[in-house]
Amino acid sequence: MSASFASALDAARDAAAAQHYPQGALYVVATPIGNLADITLRALHVLQMADTVACEDTRHTQSLLRAYGVDKNTSQLLAVHQHNEAEAAQNVVQRLQQGQRVAYVSDAGTPGVSDPGARLVAAVQAAGLRALPLPGASSITTALSVAGAVAHSAEHGGFVFVGFLPVKNAERASTIAQLASEPRCVVLLEAPHRIGELAQALAVLGERPVTLARELTKQFEEVVTQPAQALTAWLEGGPQRSRGEFVVLLHPVPVAADDGESLRVLRLLLAELPLKTAVRLAAEITGTSRNVLYDTALTWKKGEEG
16 A cells, blocks of 8 residues: 555545445546645545446556555456447446446546546436546646636626637637637647647737646646737747646636726727727727727627627
């Protein structure tokens, strides 16, 4: 048993064992996104108890379990990943029907969001069986919690999870054009070898604030907010800045306060003048921030085009 987590396993048993854990149920278990200490006591207890641990990568999960001192033989590990999820789900259903407790983990974080797991849960529920959540780490909520990017307004509150954008340049540009008029915070994910291309594509958003969160919970964790048009320059500021998995947050589109004057002036000017000229004059007349008026006008324009 790992000396560093031996006491955690004891604590997990003491804290979580009193709860009822039905047989024939799927336990969807969140695992750390980097820092091993971010495992929950209930997750440790269920991973010890599970008859089968279904996972994206059996070798990765075996290493994770051994780090915690949880001993599972190879027959207790079942690969369920994006390439075999539909077929492997039936294997899981059969094990559940035999009365097994099956825990499902992705390689990191909460399954079924950007990682596999959704089809597995759907198959389990379609078979009339239970899927029980064990919440924990998620790169999405981790980044959101320190970005200050979620508005709390009735009209534009909350956030939109998009995940990975298309790899092809044209498709990615088209998607970004659609997201430009999304007034809520937008959550994207990106791999290190493509973050540079994404930054270049996002430059069309101009002054819109974007938070890059990389290596979350790890030793070289970094969270920075820059205007979209400055992302490429920031990434090129050091080779380490492009390393690690990224959560990318597009902050809400700034909208001019509807004071009955600035928006009225802006609309009147837009009807007669080019966008930039109308924005400049509206800012001079009303005293409202030019950037805010520009983003508001751009949002209107995108909406009309849509």
